[in-house]
Amino acid sequence: MKKNILLLLLFTVTCTFAQRPQNDTPIVITGSIVESGSDLPLEYATVAFINKDNKIVTGGITNEKGAYRIEVPKGIYTVQFEFISYKTTKLSNQRLFKNTKLPTVSLEVDSESLDEVVVRAETTEVQVRLDKKIYNIGKDLTTSGATVSDALNNVPSVNVDVEGAISLRGNENVRILINGKPSAIAGFGSTDALQQLPAETIDRVEVITSPSARYDAEGTAGIINIILRKEKTLGLNGSFQTNIGWPLNSGVTGNINLRTDKFNVFNTTGVRYSDAPGNAFFENLYFDDTRENPLVIEERDYDRLRKGFNSNLGIEYYLTENSSLTASGFLRLGDNETITTNDTDEFNQSGDLAITRIRTETETEEDTSYQLSLNYENNFSDDGHKLTADFQYENDKETEVSLIEELNTYPVSERLSSEDITSKEDQEEYLAQIDYVLPIGENAQFEAGYRGNFEETVTDYVLLEEEGTTGVFIKNDSLSNLFTYNENINAVYAQYGNKFGKFSFLLGLRLENTQLKGDVDAEDVTSDNEDEFNINFDKDYTGLFPTINLIYEIGERENITLGYNRRINRPRHWFINPFPSRSSEANVFQGNPDLDPAYASAFDLGYLKRWDKITLSSSVYYQYETDAFERIQEDTGELTSNGVPIIRTIPINLSTNQRYGFEAGILYNPMKWLRLNGSFNFYKFVTDGEFNEIDYGAEDTSWFARGSVKVTLPSKIDWQTNVFYRGPRNNSQTETDGIVVFNLAFSKDIMKDNGTLGFNARDLLNSRKRKSLTEAETFRSYSEFQWRERQFSLSFTYRFNQKKKRQRGNGNGGGDLEFEGGGAGM
Numbered sequence: 001m002k003k004n005i006l007l008l009l010l011f012t013v014t015c016t017f018a019q020r021p022q023n024d025t026p027i028v029i030t031g032s033i034v035e036s037g038s039d040l041p042l043e044y045a046t047v048a049f050i051n052k053d054n055k056i057v058t059g060g061i062t063n064e065k066g067a068y069r070i071e072v073p074k075g076i077y078t079v080q081f082e083f084i085s086y087k088t089t090k091l092s093n094q095r096l097f098k099n100t101k102l103p104t105v106s107l108e109v110d111s112e113s114l115d116e117v118v119v120r121a122e123t124t125e126v127q128v129r130l131d132k133k134i135y136n137i138g139k140d141l142t143t144s145g146a147t148v149s150d151a152l153n154n155v156p157s158v159n160v161d162v163e164g165a166i167s168l169r170g171n172e173n174v175r176i177l178i179n180g181k182p183s184a185i186a187g188f189g190s191t192d193a194l195q196q197l198p199a200e201t202i203d204r205v206e207v208i209t210s211p212s213a214r215y216d217a218e219g220t221a222g223i224i225n226i227i228l229r230k231e232k233t234l235g236l237n238g239s240f241q242t243n244i245g246w247p248l249n250s251g252v253t254g255n256i257n258l259r260t261d262k263f264n265v266f267n268t269t270g271v272r273y274s275d276a277p278g279n280a281f282f283e284n285l286y287f288d289d290t291r292e293n294p295l296v297i298e299e300r301d302y303d304r305l306r307k308g309f310n311s312n313l314g315i316e317y318y319l320t321e322n323s324s325l326t327a328s329g330f331l332r333l334g335d336n337e338t339i340t341t342n343d344t345d346e347f348n349q350s351g352d353l354a355i356t357r358i359r360t361e362t363e364t365e366e367d368t369s370y371q372l373s374l375n376y377e378n379n380f381s382d383d384g385h386k387l388t389a390d391f392q393y394e395n396d397k398e399t400e401v402s403l404i405e406e407l408n409t410y411p412v413s414e415r416l417s418s419e420d421i422t423s424k425e426d427q428e429e430y431l432a433q434i435d436y437v438l439p440i441g442e443n444a445q446f447e448a449g450y451r452g453n454f455e456e457t458v459t460d461y462v463l464l465e466e467e468g469t470t471g472v473f474i475k476n477d478s479l480s481n482l483f484t485y486n487e488n489i490n491a492v493y494a495q496y497g498n499k500f501g502k503f504s505f506l507l508g509l510r511l512e513n514t515q516l517k518g519d520v521d522a523e524d525v526t527s528d529n530e531d532e533f534n535i536n537f538d539k540d541y542t543g544l545f546p547t548i549n550l551i552y553e554i555g556e557r558e559n560i561t562l563g564y565n566r567r568i569n570r571p572r573h574w575f576i577n578p579f580p581s582r583s584s585e586a587n588v589f590q591g592n593p594d595l596d597p598a599y600a601s602a603f604d605l606g607y608l609k610r611w612d613k614i615t616l617s618s619s620v621y622y623q624y625e626t627d628a629f630e631r632i633q634e635d636t637g638e639l640t641s642n643g644v645p646i647i648r649t650i651p652i653n654l655s656t657n658q659r660y661g662f663e664a665g666i667l668y669n670p671m672k673w674l675r676l677n678g679s680f681n682f683y684k685f686v687t688d689g690e691f692n693e694i695d696y697g698a699e700d701t702s703w704f705a706r707g708s709v710k711v712t713l714p715s716k717i718d719w720q721t722n723v724f725y726r727g728p729r730n731n732s733q734t735e736t737d738g739i740v741v742f743n744l745a746f747s748k749d750i751m752k753d754n755g756t757l758g759f760n761a762r763d764l765l766n767s768r769k770r771k772s773l774t775e776a777e778t779f780r781s782y783s784e785f786q787w788r789e790r791q792f793s794l795s796f797t798y799r800f801n802q803k804k805k806r807q808r809g810n811g812n813g814g815g816d817l818e819f820e821g822g823g824a825g826m
Helices: 002-019 109-118 147-153 527-531
Strands: 026-037 047-051 057-063 067-072 075-082 090-094 103-108 125-129 131-138 159-160 166-167 174-178 202-208 222-227 235-246 249-259 265-288 295-318 322-346 353-379 386-411 419-440 444-466 473-475 481-500 503-521 537-555 558-569 588-590 599-608 616-625 629-637 645-653 656-669 674-688 697-712 717-726 734-736 739-750 755-762 770-775 779-786 791-800
Touching: 026 047, 047 067, 057 067, 090 103, 103 131, 147 202, 147 222, 166 174, 166 222, 265 645, 645 779
Parallel strands: 026 103, 174 222, 588 645
Antiparallel strands: 026 067, 047 057, 047 075, 075 090, 125 131, 131 202, 159 166, 202 222, 235 249, 235 791, 249 265, 265 295, 265 779, 295 322, 322 353, 353 386, 386 419, 419 444, 444 473, 444 481, 481 503, 503 537, 537 558, 558 599, 599 616, 616 656, 629 645, 656 674, 674 697, 697 717, 717 739, 734 770, 739 755, 755 791, 770 779
16 A cells, blocks of 8 residues: 555545635645654655545655645644655644644654565656756666766767767757766766766766756756765665676776764765777768879777776765755876777879878876865755855866877888877866755745856967987977966856746846956967967856746646746867867867857746656757857868878857757556656757858758666566667768667676676667768768777676665656755756
């Protein structure tokens, strides 16, 4: 009966409210439910009000703070408190004739029924709030031994491409946050670090396509907020996981937690070692009869050795019953080596082989990142009256050293000049934030706050070129440079929310001031760069960013949401550094310091419906973006020292970008041993704009879908298959083929469920390759790129003093409509 109490409760509530007389004004009953012994809040615990006829009159569930607020007809009740795998508690003969706050209830774990009612949270659930959707990753088998990037690729609406770039609804202008803030854990704006962190560190992922005013306005596509695990169980507990795979991919991750009445100490530490091969193919055809060798074919192999260490250590100290102070530190070390071998064949006008060349680049990269943060939280009352303050300091130092060597092997064998490149990047960032939440009356809430982000990035780029083949290297003063970039953002916001019956709203306004400064220090800045770009710049702009979020509850299990927000996309420092990358001699990337921010207005209409075994979520969205970024390719008209034409990729501001789309997701658990989920996203975008008198306008219609099937076999064996398909797409110059990816996983519990063995096959068909064709007036380029080849891995997990993750009793995903306040966002 415990497992069905929530369904019965929701049905009873609906019937009761439908039959309530108009003159029967309900009262409001509040309180909270915690776990006995630890006093930790129990989310999704049920509260039922039972009359003298032993019938449930009404009830509700607790929020993430363990608190409840329920409208009840006046009367005398037995109040029943339940939570899956905990003993039921009752308060009898409660005379409730006015607004009342009941005493805090402590529920004890029911050890006899625990093994029977445990349901492992292995399928993603969805919760809908006024400004976000929350996906509880659970214990996804395909992410065992995987990285955070792999786990994100299983989240509906999110896609991670072959190079690790993250997009939301097909749009890469997405903001990545860790625990609600920009963080070194996410790689300071880059996603490289997420490819090194173990997926086991994730608790849940918040997909925020219509962010409220508490969140920063960065990211025109929206926000992906990754919430890390922090165990709350009283006492000492933890887990240990090790994995090994082929091609060589190994790692060890451990987490430990010590919780007492006054403090909570937590640590997660991981070590990874991998040797991940990749490959690429390029075919460039130049439409110029004067060129001796118009066809150039490149085959590229990557051999990547990755060694990484990460550790997150923190302590939460409970100053009083309602306030706490948390200090934490994060450290990430990387020691990587990549050997890129590029075989180039050049063909003459007759189609005969003219030149064969081998280009080898050996790149070493050392990376040290650390983050120190301090958080203060004061809960003035149980109804959400709260003040939070945060301070965060981050530092990242990265040194890349590349040696590029070339050798002609046909028609004669000869060594060519080499290049020695050193790039050092130092980045510092300070964050200060304060948020205040004030409940007003029974359903209303006011929130206000401030955030300051102050970032400086210094890139020291030194290019040494060999004089012939003498072994003597001379500094190229035209390209060697010191680029200093500063980005300072000050923001204030306020928002107000309320609920009237079945209708809820959240209105907000955010004011952001941005200062962008760039300064180049070089011995000899070439005239080309000076004429084309304003390499030193100082920009200051202020913007208002309104947000509107509405929800209408059609029923207890059905609602409609409507959101509007204005967003900004600021160019990152690598997009505005005017000096070209030399990682490829004939294919270079060059930043554009004249880039301006892009602005977008977005609308989102969503629908959620839950049945006993099925949850359906869907939305229709539209976005209009001005000054949108687009990377274009053009023939520079220049040749390398070996006569190869140079193709430049550069980001520009195109005039407008419109995006229309529809997405839907379904969770279906038809039987205890079978769980299914799937999602689908269809979108169209229209781009208008021109650059250098070339029209780059384009239209594209594309889609992507994913599905997962999980089967529980005898002997505690689980089997999961995931499939992902991304349809063909194009922009103003490039057409990209569709990609299909299959993942397969098995797991078996051992050692009285304290241990788990897992087997994982990622990209089973070895088909995760990007194939694209770019056409311009002077050239055509076809390419294939595979960042990581098919992988197999074995893993073992051991837990001590930790039960397997219990799925808290909200069925197929709750429709949590409350206002979420405080420091998680902004």
